[in-house]
Amino acid sequence: MRVIDLRSDTVTKPTPAMRKAMAEAEVGDDVYSEDPTVNRLEALAAETLGLEAGLFVPSGVMSNQIALMLHLRRGYEVIAPEGAHIYEYEPGSLAVLSGGTIRLVRAPYGIPDPADVKAAIHTSIHQAPTGLIELENTHNTAGGTVVPLEAQRAVQQVAREAGLPIHLDGARLFNAAVALGTSAAELARGFDTVSICLSKGLGAPVGSVLLMPRALRPEAWRYRKLLGGGMRQAGVLAAAGILALTEGPKLLARDHQMARALAEGLVRLGLEVDLRAVQTNMVYFKPKDATGLAARLAQVGVLCNALGERIRLVTHRDLSDEDIPEALRRIESVLVGA
Template sequence: MSSSSKATSAEPIDLRSDTVTKPSPAMREAMARAEVGDDVYGEDPTVRRLEEQVAALLGKERGLFVPSGSMANQLAIMGHTRPGDEVVVGEGSHSVWYEVGAGAVLAGVQFAIAGKGGLFDVDALDEAIKPPAFYYPRTSLIAIEDTHNRAGGRVWPITQLRAVTERARARGLASHLDGARLFNACVASGTSPGERAASFDSATVCLSKGLGAPVGSVLTGSVEFITRAHRHRKMLGGGMRQVGILAAAGLYALEHNQARLADDHRNARIFAEELMAARSPHLSVNVAAIDTNIVNVDLDLDAEPVVARARELGLFVGASAQKRIRAVTHLDVDEAAVREAARRLSAATGHA
């Protein structure tokens, strides 16, 4: 645990994202010891091990190590669609909000939003799919986020995941699972990554979020799909050399940091409960909607000034909408830190 976990009143607490964690000494040790080779030549044994391990975990034929979750999503979109196609996503999708319009630039696709709030059902999918006609875009892919980030780390009920992906398949769509925080979904629901990914054609996991690695995601799918993604990764300049140093951090994270995600989920709830107990009239949290490590705090004030005031009080959070703040727990904050964070955020709304 880093020094940022200590909740003394002077020390900053960073809840902007679970990506802010620093590699632990043991993870750094594993990175330093990694056996490496030139991965563009396919000669890095540590990368191979990571790709094979994640592919097995997700029940897919092959894996591909990529620098980021965004690249993994884009490779999936490029691999499953043709220019002019439409991709169905839930409201607040990462690919729509945070990937700089890459779907339009790289794959030439547009997005259709299914349902409200991030998760959606079979009826909403049916409504979002365009019927075949020469003047409509071809709806060719469904991309699902589990957990769903902007929805506040919501976990898809596995029956709903299966129903929606099965309907997609029946209607001729490919399906991609954006599992940036899939391990959070697994720990929260008591299901395995393989179970959650089973009905998808491709699935990705991030190592750099709750698992605490400094960088890296793995995209998985059939041999044919990954062969395509491999070419596209090179096209985007994502061929990396002695990258086993980074893959070693991912392997370490998979081994040591999965089960402990339950601590992050518990701390997210404690944070939310403490916030509500502080009774600031300016904020509210739907505690019952906290499935994992993300807490959406709704305000009756503009979020940006509250974020700025919180920073002065030593709490880093982000504004995710005009009147909404997002806080994310992770392995560098403990229970004492989240209790103190709740006190600081309440004070930042002007309520001591």
């Protein structure tokens, strides 16, 4: 029985072209900035996103946390949309590493109202002062939803008027760009720092890149070392990252189409799916018993994650054209047998 893995787009495996590039990669010691392949990846990412400099790091959590360390003073606060990854899935890192706190604002479908962001800014001596505003595009827990350009621009304007930096968690920024029919550079414009992940839908085995102004890079480089993220002959990983950046975005539209087909199929099975939230490669639905259903689906070879009361399904490049209809058949068989 073929296993259909819908837990995440992080399960994607490097392509044959990536494996070849990794095997042939020119390498050096990246802690000394002497790995030519890492240097090429960082330059390519900066050019692609329209920022001045990039820093290759092992994970998306590290790229976000380095950005927070760059922007925050101890005791300061980050304003972020409800359900933000830096709050839900980066286990206390903000408090431990930056000594900061977080204030969440209401964000239907991942989109905060700029008026709410403005109202959340604190300057009083009696409160944690605001040090940073953060957005997430696409927004994971909202359903893989996209934040439109005009919504981003409105929050950026609030940040500018308050004299605050603004960070974009763009782990799946290329999914947002494809869904909106624009470029990743256009979505990255106006942010002080941007993190992107190479190992999700883009298909690389490891790594994220933090983009920033050139003046911030020396400090970011030091923070990477502080966090244990300095890698030596990392060109073997960067080589796959280069292909992920250049080739990966071309395949994301197919992932989105599969997610839409999956969501519509689940609705036909009588499951509760908010189709408005199915904008990229994620589908959330709310069964009676998420944990129990996920366990039963695993028994028939459909892997998924139960996240609280919901189940999340994620489509990706390693799925075949037959996997979505087959997954729906197996899900139906489990529901009928329940």
